[in-house]
Amino acid sequence: MTIEKNKKMNKGEVTLIERVANEMFLIKIKVAADFEPRAGQFVSILCDNHTMRRPFSIMNFLDGEISILFKKKGDGTAYIANLNVGDTVDFIGPMGNGFQCVSEKTLCVGAGVGVAPVYYLKKVLGENARLIAGFQNSNEIPACLQDEIDFISTDDGSFGAHGSIIDYLDAQINEYKPERICVCGPHIVLKLVAEKAKAHGIPCEVAMEKTMACSIGVCRGCVVTLNRSGKIDNASVCKDGPVFLGEEIVW
Ligand SMILES: Cc1cc2nc3c(=O)[nH]c(=O)nc-3n(C[C@H](O)[C@H](O)[C@H](O)COP(=O)(O)OP(=O)(O)OC[C@H]3O[C@@H](n4cnc5c(N)ncnc54)[C@H](O)[C@@H]3O)c2cc1C
Numbered sequence: 650m651t652i653e654k655n656k657k658m659n660k661g662e663v664t665l666i667e668r669v670a671n672e673m674f675l676i677k678i679k680v681a682a683d684f685e686p687r688a689g690q691f692v693s694i695l696c697d698n699h700t701m702r703r704p705f706s707i708m709n710f711l712d713g714e715i716s717i718l719f720k721k722k723g724d725g726t727a728y729i730a731n732l733n734v735g736d737t738v739d740f741i742g743p744m745g746n747g748f749q750c751v752s753e754k755t756l757c758v759g760a761g762v763g764v765a766p767v768y769y770l771k772k773v774l775g776e777n778a779r780l781i782a783g784f785q786n787s788n789e790i791p792a793c794l795q796d797e798i799d800f801i802s803t804d805d806g807s808f809g810a811h812g813s814i815i816d817y818l819d820a821q822i823n824e825y826k827p828e829r830i831c832v833c834g835p836h837i838v839l840k841l842v843a844e845k846a847k848a849h850g851i852p853c854e855v856a857m858e859k860t861m862a863c864s865i866g867v868c869r870g871c872v873v874t875l876n877r878s879g880k881i882d883n884a885s886v887c888k889d890g891p892v893f894l895g896e897e898i899v900w
């Protein structure tokens with residue numbers, strides 16, 4: 650099934666592709682036997698004849714298959730959405746560092762398609778994690794995840810609690826009392842969650858998203874500025890991340 654594997658270069662076979670929400674798709678790809686991803690890592694997919702691979706978080710890894718949840722946006726994601734079961738996907742990965750937490754009681758926070766890597770983290774942590782997520786409206790909630798998310802909010806109130814997931818963060822923290830918070834979503838959500846975590850004195854890991862070109866730490870197109878105990882540093886999201894400590898990011 651898996652056709653070849655050279656270092657992190659992979660080719661795998663599509664075993665499932667389905668629409669799970671408005672313009673959102675789930676794809677499963679059979680991967681090599683020694684493929685061992687951790688939550689928060691990503692794969693970079695070759696999309697037809699586009700030189701730049703497209704990065705996607707790994708949403709799950711089960712029975713030798715990775716799942717990816719993706720939103721159709723431009724040419725690259727349209728190409729993936731048009732793949733069929735049995736087609737071959739050319740990808741690099743697993744890439745990046747992934748979430749570092751292993752045993753702490755963790756509040757996993759997702760927003761939109763950013764729910765993917767924190768869903769995987771919750772799967773890995775099991776009983777030691779709670780997953781909460783915010784979406785624009787009920788049509789944006791992936792059907793494959795709806796029953797697996799412990800608390801959902803929608804901006805328009807069409808499903809779950811009414812409002813942004815940020816509106817409910819204090820209450821969730823006070824009730825669940827996490828030792829760590831891990832978050833993925835739009836930049837503003839990452840920033841606000843990191844600020845809330847800091848206010849509560851809880852370590853926070855944020856999975857950053859930056860437009861990527863090379864995806865392998867060469868072009869420096871995905872740089873984020875860090876402040877590590879007063880020392881200003883530039884890091885590549887693709888190579889040094891995508892997960893960073895919220896308190897270290899210069900927002
Ligand atoms: C670490 C990481 C993980 C991601 N995980 C997911 C995921 O799980 N699901 C999901 O739907 N999306 C994810 N994204 C965003 C996804 O990579 C983009 O939506 C996708 O590359 C858009 O490609 P396109 O050709 O359809 O869109 P276009 O807008 O046509 O893309 C044009 C170019 O910009 C780049 N680009 C555009 N938007 C982004 C972006 N947000 N991040 C990086 N490069 C971008 C593309 O790679 C391409 O080179 C992730 C991004 C990063 C950096």
Ligand code: FES
Nearest residue numbers: 864866868869887
């Ligand atoms: S995308 Fe080139 S360094 Fe990260």
